[in-house]
Amino acid sequence: MSESVTDKHFPEVRWHGHWVWVPEEPIKPGDPIGWSTPEQPESHGLFRKAFELDKVPKVVPARITADSRYLLFVNGQEVFRGPIRSQPRRMYYDLFDLAPYLQSGKNVIAVYVRFFGKAKSNWMPAVANATLGKSGVMVFEANLGNNWLVSDASWLAHRTRAYLDDAYDTDAPVVVAGVPAESFDARRLEPSWHTLHFDDSAWGKAQVITPFHIGGRGRSQPPGDPYGPLFPRPIAKLGGQRLGVSSITIETVAASVDTSRNGPAGRAEKSAVEHEASSSQTASSLPLTVTPPQGGHARIIIDMGRIVAGLVELSVTAPAGTFFDIGYFETPATIPSHFGAQGGSRYIARGQNDHHIVFDPKGLRYAYIIVHGTEENITLTDFAVNEYNYPWQGEASFECNDEDLNRLYKAGIRTVELNSWDAFMDCPTREQRAWVGDAVVHQMVHLATNSDWRLAWHYLTLGNSPRSDGILPMSVAGDVEGGEGFTIPDWSIHWIHGVYNLYRFSGDKAKVKAFMPTIERILRWYLPYQTSSGLLQDVPEWNLIDWSSLFSNEQSALVNASWARGLREYAELAQWLGEKASQDWAEEIYTKVKKGYEVFWDDDRGTYVDHVKDGVQQRAINQISGALAIVSELAPKDRWQRIIETITDEKRLVIRSWMFQNGDEPEVKDAPPGFIQMATSNFAINWDVEHEIVIAEPFMSYVVHDAVAKAGMADRLPQLCKRWMDFLVDGYDTLGENWGNGTHVHGWSSSPTKDLIFYTLGVTPAEPGYSVARIAPRLGGLSWAKGTVPTPHGDIRVEVNGSSLKIESPIPIIVNLANKATQNLAAGKHELTF
Numbered sequence: 001m002s003e004s005v006t007d008k009h010f011p012e013v014r015w016h017g018h019w020v021w022v023p024e025e026p027i028k029p030g031d032p033i034g035w036s037t038p039e040q041p042e043s044h045g046l047f048r049k050a051f052e053l054d055k056v057p058k059v060v061p062a063r064i065t066a067d068s069r070y071l072l073f074v075n076g077q078e079v080f081r082g083p084i085r086s087q088p089r090r091m092y093y094d095l096f097d098l099a100p101y102l103q104s105g106k107n108v109i110a111v112y113v114r115f116f117g118k119a120k121s122n123w124m125p126a127v128a129n130a131t132l133g134k135s136g137v138m139v140f141e142a143n144l145g146n147n148w149l150v151s152d153a154s155w156l157a158h159r160t161r162a163y164l165d166d167a168y169d170t171d172a173p174v175v176v177a178g179v180p181a182e183s184f185d186a187r188r189l190e191p192s193w194h195t196l197h198f199d200d201s202a203w204g205k206a207q208v209i210t211p212f213h214i215g216g217r218g219r220s221q222p223p224g225d226p227y228g229p230l231f232p233r234p235i236a237k238l239g240g241q242r243l244g245v246s247s248i249t250i251e252t253v254a255a256s257v258d259t260s261r262n263g264p265a266g267r268a269e270k271s272a273v274e275h276e277a278s279s280s281q282t283a284s285s286l287p288l289t290v291t292p293p294q295g296g297h298a299r300i301i302i303d304m305g306r307i308v309a310g311l312v313e314l315s316v317t318a319p320a321g322t323f324f325d326i327g328y329f330e331t332p333a334t335i336p337s338h339f340g341a342q343g344g345s346r347y348i349a350r351g352q353n354d355h356h357i358v359f360d361p362k363g364l365r366y367a368y369i370i371v372h373g374t375e376e377n378i379t380l381t382d383f384a385v386n387e388y389n390y391p392w393q394g395e396a397s398f399e400c401n402d403e404d405l406n407r408l409y410k411a412g413i414r415t416v417e418l419n420s421w422d423a424f425m426d427c428p429t430r431e432q433r434a435w436v437g438d439a440v441v442h443q444m445v446h447l448a449t450n451s452d453w454r455l456a457w458h459y460l461t462l463g464n465s466p467r468s469d470g471i472l473p474m475s476v477a478g479d480v481e482g483g484e485g486f487t488i489p490d491w492s493i494h495w496i497h498g499v500y501n502l503y504r505f506s507g508d509k510a511k512v513k514a515f516m517p518t519i520e521r522i523l524r525w526y527l528p529y530q531t532s533s534g535l536l537q538d539v540p541e542w543n544l545i546d547w548s549s550l551f552s553n554e555q556s557a558l559v560n561a562s563w564a565r566g567l568r569e570y571a572e573l574a575q576w577l578g579e580k581a582s583q584d585w586a587e588e589i590y591t592k593v594k595k596g597y598e599v600f601w602d603d604d605r606g607t608y609v610d611h612v613k614d615g616v617q618q619r620a621i622n623q624i625s626g627a628l629a630i631v632s633e634l635a636p637k638d639r640w641q642r643i644i645e646t647i648t649d650e651k652r653l654v655i656r657s658w659m660f661q662n663g664d665e666p667e668v669k670d671a672p673p674g675f676i677q678m679a680t681s682n683f684a685i686n687w688d689v690e691h692e693i694v695i696a697e698p699f700m701s702y703v704v705h706d707a708v709a710k711a712g713m714a715d716r717l718p719q720l721c722k723r724w725m726d727f728l729v730d731g732y733d734t735l736g737e738n739w740g741n742g743t744h745v746h747g748w749s750s751s752p753t754k755d756l757i758f759y760t761l762g763v764t765p766a767e768p769g770y771s772v773a774r775i776a777p778r779l780g781g782l783s784w785a786k787g788t789v790p791t792p793h794g795d796i797r798v799e800v801n802g803s804s805l806k807i808e809s810p811i812p813i814i815v816n817l818a819n820k821a822t823q824n825l826a827a828g829k830h831e832l833t834f
Contacts, residue, residue, distance in 0.1 A: 004059055004097060005059065005061045005062075005095050005096055005097045006095070006232070007095065007232040009059075009061035009095075009143065010061065010063060010095070010141070010143075013223060013229065014219075014221055014222070014223070015139060015141055015150075015221045015222045015223075015230070016141045016148045016150045016221065017139045017140050017141035017148075017150040017151045017152070017221060017222075018139065018150065018151055018152045018153075018208050018209075018220040018221055019132060019137050019138070019139050019151075019208065019209045019210075019220050019221070019222070019224075020047070020137070020138055020139070020151045020152065020153075020155060020157065020206040020207060020208055020209065021045060021135050021136055021137050021138070021157070021206070021207045021209055022043075022045040022046075022047075022136075022157045022158060022159040022204075022206070022207065023157055023158075023159075023204035023205060023206065023207050024158070024159040024204070025043060025135055025136075025159060025207075026207065027131050027134060027135060027207065027209055029130045029131050029212050030128075030129075030130040030131070030134075031130055032129075032130045032212055032213050032214055032216075033213070033214050034130065035127050035128065035129060035213075036127070036128055036134075037125055037126075037127050037128065037482075039117060039118045039119075039125075040115070040117035040118070040125075040134065040135065041117050041165060042114075042115065042116055042117040042118070042163070042165050043114075043115045043117060043135065043136050043159065044112070044113070044114055044115070044136075044159065044160050044162070044163040045112070045113045045115070045136050045138070045157060045158070045159055045160070046110070046111070046112055046113075046157065046158045046159075046160050046193060046203075047110065047111040047112075047113070047138060047151070047155050047156070047157045047206060048108060048109070048110050048111075048155065048156045048157075048193075048194075048198075048200050048203070049108065049109045049110075049149065049151075049154070049155045049156070050106060050107070050108045050196075051106075051107055051108075051109075051144075051149060052105060052106050052107070053102060053103070053104055053105065053107060053144065054104065055104055056099055056102045056103065056104060057099060057144060057145040058099060059097055059099055060097060060098040060099040060102060060142055060143060060144060060145075061095065061097065061098075061142065061143045062095065062096055062097070062098045062140070062141065062142035062143075063093045063094060063095040063096075063140070063141060063142075063232075064080070064082070064093060064094055064111070064138070064139065064140040064141075065082065065083045065091055065092065065093035065094065065138075065139060065230060066082075066083065066111075066113045066136070066137065066138040066139070067088070067091070067113075067115060067126065067133070067136060067137045067138075067227070068113075068114055068115050068116040068120075068123050068136065069081070069082070069083070069113070069114045069116075069123075069359070069360075070082060070083070070111055070112065070113045070114075070138060071111070071112045071359065072109070072110070072111050072140075073109070073110040073111070073194040074098060074101035074102065074107065074108070074109055074110075075101060075102070075103065075107055075108060075195070075196055076110075076192075076194055076195040076196060077101055079096065079098070079101055080094050080096055080237070081238075082094040082233070083233070084233060084235065084422035084423070085122045085123060085422050085423055085434065085462075085477040085478065086231075086462070086477055087124065087462075087465055087476070087477055087481070088124065088125070088126035088127070088133070088226055088227060088228075089126075089226060089227065089228040090228055090231060090465075091227045091228060091230055091231070092230070092231050092232070092233050092234070093139075093230050093231070093232060093233065094233050095232055095233065098142055106196060107196070108194075108195070108196045108198075109140070109142075109149075110193065110194035110195075111138060111140065112194070112359075113136050113137075113138050114136070114163070114359060115135060115136025115137075116180070119178065119478065119479035119482045119483070120178045120179070120180050120478060120479060121178035121179050121180075121431055121432045121433045121475075121478045121479055121480075122178075122180070122422075122423075122432055122433070122434070122477065122478050123477075123478060123479075124477060124478055124479065124481055124482035125482065126226040126227065127226050128226060129211050129212060129213035129216070129225050129226060130211075130212040130213055131209055131210060131211060131212040132209050132210070132211040132212075132224065132225065132226065132227075133225075133226040133227075135209075137209060138151060139151050139221075139222060151206065152206070152208060153205050153206055153207075153208050154205070154206075155205070155206040156200050156203040156204070156205065156206065157203060157204060157205070157206040157207070158200075158202075158203040158204065160188065160189055161185075161188050162184055162185050162186065162187075162188035162189035163182065163183065163184055163185075164183040164184070164185055164346075165183075166183050166262045166346075167181035167182055167183035167262065167263060167264060167344070167345070167346060168181055168262060168263055168342075169261060169262055169263040169266050169340070169342065170262070172263065172266075172340050172342050173339050173340040175339040175340070175430070175431060176337075176339050176340050176341075176342035176343065176430060176431065177340075177342060178431070178433070178478065178479040179342050179343035179430075179431065179432055180343065180359075180360040181263060181264065181265070181342065181343055181344055181345065181360075182345040182346065182358055182359055182360060183264065183345070183346040183348075184345070184346065184347055184348065184356060184358075185348040186347065186348060186349060186350035186354060186356065187320055187321070187348065187349075187350045187351070191350075191353045191355070208220045211224040211225050211226075213225060234454055234457075234458050234461070235390070235422070235454045235455050235458050236390060236391050236452060236454060236455075237391075238388045238389060238390060238391075238421060238422065239387070239388065239389075239391060240310060240386070240387025240388060240389050240391075241386075241387050242313075242384050242385075242386050242387075243304060243308050243310075243384060243385045243386075243387060244286075244383075244384050245285070245286065245302050245303065245304060245305075245383055245384075246284075246303050246304055246305030246306075247282065247283070247284055247303045247305070248282065248283045248284070248285075248286070248288060248300065248301065248302055248303070249280060249281070249282050249283075249300070249301040249303075250280070250281050250282070250283065250288055250290050250298070250299075250300055250301075251277035251278075251279065251280045251298065251299040251300075251301070252277060252278045252279045252290065252291075252292065252293050252296060252297075252298055252299070253271060253275045253276075253277055253278060253293070253296050253297050253298070253299055254275075254278050254293060254295070254296045255271075255274075255275040255296055255297075256295055256296060256297065256372070257271060257297050257323075257325070257370055257372045258270050258271075263341065263342060263344060264325035264326055264327060264344035264345055264346040264370075265326075265327035265328065265341040265342050265343060265344030266327075266340075266341050266342075266344070267325045267327070267344075267370055268325055268326060268327030268333070268341070268344060268368040268369070268370045269327050269329075269333050269336065269337060269341040269368070271297065271299055271368070271370050272299065272301075272327075272332075272333035272334070272368055273333060273334065273335060273336060277299065278293065278296070286380055286381060286382055286383060287379050287380060287381045287382070288300075288379065288380055289377050289378070289379045289380075290371065290377070290378060290380075291375070291376065291377050291378075292371055292372060292374060292375055292378070293375070294375050296372075297370055297371055297372035298370075298371040298372075298378070299368065299369070299370055299371070300368075300369040300371065300380060301332075301366060301367075301368055301369075302366065302367040302368075302369065302383055303365065303366055304364065304365050304366070304367075304385065305365075305731055306365060306731060306732065306733050306734075307330065307363065307364070307365050307418060307428075307429065307732065307733075307734050307744055307745045308363070308364060308365070308385045308387060308418075309361060309362065309363040309364075309385070309387060309388065309389060309418045309421075309428035309429075309745075310361050310362070310385045310386045310387035310388035310389065311357050311358060311359075311361055311362075311385070311386040311388050312326070312328075312345065312357070312358040312362050312364075312367070312383075312384075312385055313355075313356070313357045313358075313382070313383070313384045313385070313386055314347065314355075314356060314369075314380070314382060314383045314384075315354060315355040315356075315380075315381040315382040315383075316347075316349060316354045316378060316379065316380055316381060317354065317378065317379040317381060318349040318351070318354060318371075318374065318376075318378040318379070319349065319351055319374045319376050319378075320349055320350055320351030320352075321348060321349065321351075321373055321374070322348070322349040322371065322372075322373050322374040322378055323346065323347075323348055323370075323371070323372050323373040324346065324347040324348075324349070324369055324370070324371055325344065325346050325369070325370040325372070326344050326345050326346070326347070326367055326368065326369050326370070327341055327344045327367070327368045327370075328343060328344060328362045328363065328364035328366070328367055328429065329341075329364060329365065329366045329367075329368065329429075330363075330364070330365050330366070330429050330743060330744045330745070331365070331366065331744070332366060333366070333368055339430060343362065343430075343432075345358045345362070348373075349378075355382075357386070361388045361421065361428065361432075362385075362428070362429075363418065363427065363428025363429035363430075363432075363745065364385070364429060365732075365744070367383065369383075388421065389417050389418060389420055389421060390417065390420035390421065390452075390455050391452065392413070392417065392449070392450050392452070393450060393451045393452040394450065394451030394452070394788075394790050394795065395451075395788050395795060396448070396449040396450065396451065396787075396788050396789060396790050396795070397786075397787050397788045398753075398756050398757060398761060398785070398786075398787040399785070399786055399787065400718075400756075400760070400779075400782050400784060400785035400786070401782055401783045401784050401785075402718065402781075402782055404722060404725050405718055405721060405722075405752075405756060405760075405782075407725075407728055407733075408721055408724050408725065408728070408735075408752045408753065408756070409752070409753050409756050410733070411724075411727070411728055411733055411734055411735050411750075411753075412445055412735060412750035412751075412752055412753025412754070413445065413449050413750075413753055414733055414734055415734040415735045415745055415746070415747055415749065415750045416441075416442045416445040416446065416747045416750050416753075418734065418745050418747075419442060419745065419746070419747035420442060420446070420455055420747075423439075423455075423458070423459065423462055423476075423477065424438070424439035424442035424443065424455070424459050424747060425747070426438050426743075426746060426747065426748065427737070427743040427745055427746050427747075428745065429743055429744070429745060430743050433475040433478055433479075433480060434462060434463075434475055434476050434477055434478065435474060435475045435491065436463045436472050436473065436474060436475065436476060436488075436491045436492065436494065436495050437474070437488060437490065437491030437492075437493075437494040437495070437544075437748075438491075438494075438699065438746075438747060438748040439459045439463070439494075439495075439498070439747070439748075440494040440495070440497050440498045440501075440702075441699065441702050441747060441748045441749075441750055441751060441754070442456075442459070442747045442748070442750070443456045443459055443498050443501060444501065444702070444751075444754040444758075445747075445750050445753050445754050447501060447505050447754070447790075448753060448754040448757040448758060448789065448790075449753065449754075449757070449790070450790065451790035451795070453505070453506070453790075453792075456501075457502060457506070457511065459498060460495070460498050460499055460502060460515060462476055462477055463476055463495045463498070464515060464518050465477075465481060466518055466521055466522070467484065467487070469525060470518075470521030470522055470524060470525045471487055471489055471492050471521075471522055471525045471541075472487065472491065472492040472495055472518075472522065473487055474487045474488040474491050474542070486540075486541045486542055487541050487542070488541070488542045488543070488544045489525070489526070489539060489541055489542075489543060489559075490543055490544065490545055490559065490562045491544075492522045492525075492566075493522070493562045493563065493565065493566045495522075496519050496522060496523075496566045496569055496570065497565070497566075497569065499512060499515045499519060499569075499573070500569040500572075500573065502515075503572075503573055503576065503768055504764075504765045504768060505765055505769070505770060505792075506768075506769055506792065507767075507768035507769020507770070507771065507792075508769070509576075509577060512573060512576075512577065513577055516570075516573065516574070516577070516579070516582070519566070519570050519573070520570065520582065522566065523563070523566055523567060523570060523586065523589075526539065526563050527589075530589075530592070530593075531555075531596075533595075533596040533599070534591075534592030534593050534594075534595050534596035534597075535555050535560050535593065535596040535597065535599070536555070536556070536559055536560050536563060536593075537554065537555045538553070538554070539552075539556070539559050542678075543556065543558075543559050545558045545559070545562070545624060545700065546622075546624055546696055546697050546699055546700035547657050547658075547659055547660060547697045547699070547737075547738050547742075548622060548623075548624070548655075548656060548657055548694050548695065548696055548697045548700070549620075549622070549656035549657055549658050549683070549685075549687075549694050550610055550620075550622040550624060550625075550694065551610040551611040551618065551620055551622075551683070552610075552611070553611065553681045554611045554612060554613045554614075554618075555599070555611060555612040555613070556610065556611045557597070557600040557608045557609060557610055557611060557612075557625040557628070557629070558610060558611075558622070558624055558625055558628055560593055560596075560597060560600075560634075561597070561625070561628035561629050561631075561632045561634055562628060562632075563593065564590055564593045564594070564597070564632040564633075564634050565628065565631055565632040567586045567587075567589055567590040567593070568586075568590055568632060568633060570582070570586045571583045571586035571587045571590065574586065576768065593634065594634050597629070597634045599612050599615075599617070600612060600617070600625065600629075601635075601639075602617065602621070605621065605646065606639075606642045606643060606645070606646040607621060607625065607626035607629075607642075607643050607646045607647055607693075608621070608625040608626050608629050608635070608643075609621055609625065610622050610625050619689040619690060620685065620689045620694070621647075621689070621693045621694070622693065622694045622696070623647040623648075623653070623693055623694065623695050623696045623704055624696050624700050624703060624704065626643040626644075626646065626647045626707070627643075627647065627696070627700075627703045627704040627706070627707035627708075628703060628707075629643065630643060630644075630707035630710055630711055631703055631706050631707050631710060640707075640710070640711035640712070641711050641712070641713065643707075643711070644707065644708055644711045644713050644716075646693070647693060647704070648704075648708070648716070648720065649693070652691060652692055652693045653692070653693055653694075653695045654687050654692045654693070654694060654695065655694075655695055655739045655740065656686065656687050656694045657674070657697065657738065657741075658674045658677045658678050658683060659674040659675065659678060660674065660738050660740075660741040660742060661674060662739070662740045662741070665686055666686045666687075667686070668684035668685070668686050671684035671686075672684070695739070697737075697738050697739060698724070698735065698736070698737070698738065698739070698746070698748065698749035698751070699746075699748040699749065701749075701751050702748075702751040702754075705717055705720065705721075705751055705755050705759070708720065709755075709758075709759045709778075714759040714760070714762075714776075714778035714780075715778040715779065715780040715818070716780060717755050717756075717759050717760060717778070717780065718756075718760055718779070718780040718781060718782055719780060719781060721751075721752040721755060721756070723739075724749070724752050726739070726740075727744070727749075732744050735749040735750055735752075736749060737749060756785075756787075757787065757789055759778060760777065760778060760779065760780070760782070760785055761777055761785055761786075761787045761789065761798050761800070762774070762775050762776035762777040762778060762798075762816075763775055763787075763789040763796055763798060764776075765791075766813075766814045769792060770791040770792055770793060770811060771811065771812075772811060772812045772813065772814060773791065773796055773809060773811055773812070773813045773814070774813070774814045774816060775796070775798060775805075775807060775809075775813050775814070775815050775816070776815075776816035776817070777798065777800040777805065777817070778818065779800065779801075779802075783801060783802060784799075784800065784801035784802075785798075785799075785800055785801075786798060786799035786800070791810070791811065793810045793811050794810035794811075795810070796808070796809045796810070796811075796813075797809075803833060803834060804831060804832065804833045804834070805817070805830075805831070805832045805834070806829075806830070806831045806832075807825070807829070807830045807831075807832075808828075808829045808830075809825075809827055809828065809830075810827055811827050812824070812825065812826055812827055813825045813827075813830075815830075815832065817832075817834060820834060
């Protein structure tokens with residue numbers, strides 16, 4: 001995105017451009033006092049505008065948005081994709097400089113718009129008025145100097161039938177059903193449609209759409225219902241390297257493809273799981289040629305060598321009508337996917353100029369390409385992934401004498417990078433949803449390693465979309481939020497922690513204050529469940545906390561301590577902002593919780609039990625209950641070290657999950673499946689509750705590690721992080737969802753990366769906005785460590801070993817060495833010996 005173009009280059013509120021759509025789908029006005037959100041068929045529109053320039057201006061500010069997604073070309077060259085996911089009434093537009101793409105003489109702007117119609121994991125439909133919001137739509141404007149070039153009825157437009165509505169399995173599990181899939185028949189679209197010399201004489205005029213409703217303004221230009229004022233894109237342009245294949249397997253299969261399954265991913269998976277190859281060979285590079293057998297099909301298995309994410313690109317030579325059904329997988333497709341195979345793509349060859357880039361980003365390590373519909377030779381000329389992730393800026397780094405920790409630091413960045421698109425996601429390979437709780441770990445990794453913090457703060461804005469009762473949806477700007485169903489209440493508490501990070505790292509009072517009403521509504525959401533003892537009881541909806549086996553029902557230590565952490569952080573924010581009434585309110589409630597919380601303390605075992613039922617302590621203990629008691633400060637400080645020693649005792653820790661059982665776990669006779677256990681709270685305990693403690697899964701390990709550091713035992717973290725090495729096997733360089741199962745690339749598992757910066761190297765804000773930094777290295781068993789850490793004022797560089805500490809800082813620093821007096825140092829270079 002051109003840094004020279006900002007929202008200041010455009011009108012303050014009203015756009016010059018008009019909302020337009022294709023002429024083949026005329027909008028039939030409905031009831032002007034009604035509204036609706038019916039599912040619409042997916043649709044695809046093409047737009048072109050030719051114009052001439054005597055001279056290209058030095059700068060041509062332009063902006064565009066669309067419902068649902070667009071791809072803009074100028075003179076055949078791709079310029080921008082968007083918009084970023086958003087709630088419909090807070091839609092974003094993209095802005096950039098068109099001058100580098102223009103030429104003297106004739107020019108053409110071409111736009112492809114994909115309207116999803118049905119809610120997706122990354123898109124939620126607008127509530128339409130009588131006209132606008134019922135179909136796809138696009139608006140564009142550019143300042144050519146003497147005049148504005150705007151979307152209006154002078155543009156030519158056409159609904160393309162090249163994208164087919166047959167890429168989704170109707171019986172797909174809801175977990176993966178929302179991932180966009182694509183079926184593209186290249187025979188139906190001339191590949192030069194976006195170029196200067198394409199003949200568009202058969203196209204019609206673009207249809208201008210004016211909002212029609214009571215209170216409407218009668219204008220077809222934004223702002224207007226249902227898309228609101230439109231906001232400038234607050235984050236960087238996505239991109240990355242073009243990555244080629246690592247290895248290829250070419251197989252022929254005697255059986256036919258099961259075309260009763262619509263989804264290309266499902267077809268690919270069924271082929272791989274159910275049909276052995278008649279012949280097989282391997283290759284290390286492209287091109288390659290294969291001939292599908294009579295009555296059968298060919299199967300090309302691409303291994304990218306690691307998890308990648310972005311826009312899949314392929315080139316083939318094949319007879320017209322040849323089908324290429326592609327499934328994208330993290331692991332070899334030997335058994336059916338746990339949550340179903342979805343999000344694939346289909347390409348039907350035109351017979352010439354068969355080069356295609358899949359419109360929606362995909363995450364994968366393996367691509368299974370099922371070739372059928374021909375018995376002639378086909379050649380796969382090229383296959384690549386153009387990575388489409390959020391950029392990492394700056395010179396952040398970490399290095400120490402332990403190569404495992406160096407690998408983990410990089411793995412955490414790579415994992416979060418693959419989950420940083422237009423929002424923080426859970427995984428690029430399965431859901432691509434923006435989960436409000438998961439993302440707090442992504443945020444902290446960005447704060448520790450990326451000098452561009454815009455996505456870290458945008459996470460808070462996107463998540464700031466409370467339900468009518470004040471709690472946040474568990475996932476936002478997609479099908480989950482649009483469905484308005486049950487939520488994960490504790491995910492809202494993690495979002496509060498994200499605002500707390502905003503306060504600490506940015507010190508931006510205006511931004512923090514804007515989130516305070518939502519924080520208070522979240523905390524008040526819990527109040528009806530507070531008993532006279534001060535504790536919450538029977539909190540409804542999905543109190544997930546973590547995938548590890550834990551008890552969040554009845555009176556739960558975990559639910560209460562999560563809420564208490566939110567209350568403490570809100571009180572601190574209110575104090576910082578000078579909002580004493582809010583501070584007093586939160587502290588009063590917190591005090592009640594703290595008094596009641598003692599019921600969970602098990603003095604014999606040195607930590608807190610998970611829950612109390614009918615006034616009686618239950619025996620199960622999860623690592624998280626003690627950790628949350630520390631970070632919320634519900635536990636007295638004199639207990640902290642004992643709690644950490646208890647919950648990190650390797651002899652007592654066991655891996656257990658209600659949902660994802662490991663193969664070596666003891667079975668419980670007649671126990672219902674894990675999903676049923678979670679849905680009914682009818683849990684089947686399969687560990688020794690008297691002597692064993694359930695370890696947190698990777699996500700809530702961030703809280704466990706925060707508690708270790710808060711208890712003054714951060715020197716233990718380098719060794720505790722070593723558990724994550726289990727993920728870095730078989731070529732995978734990313735961190736997985738759970739211990740022993742789940743996706744291979746889950747951003748919420750990346751705590752070691754931020755721990756190595758915040759606790760091992762020891763660099764954190766000492767005052768809001770990093771006006772002063774704290775440097776408190778805790779090497780544990782390491783002999784040395786060094787790194788570069790971003791702040792709003794520039795990088796801090798630290799190098800520490802057993803006898804010296806070197807610091808280069810643009811801001812004042814507080815140095816806290818173990819067993820040494822605290823030192824206050826000015827900005828600059830320092831070397832301390834000890």
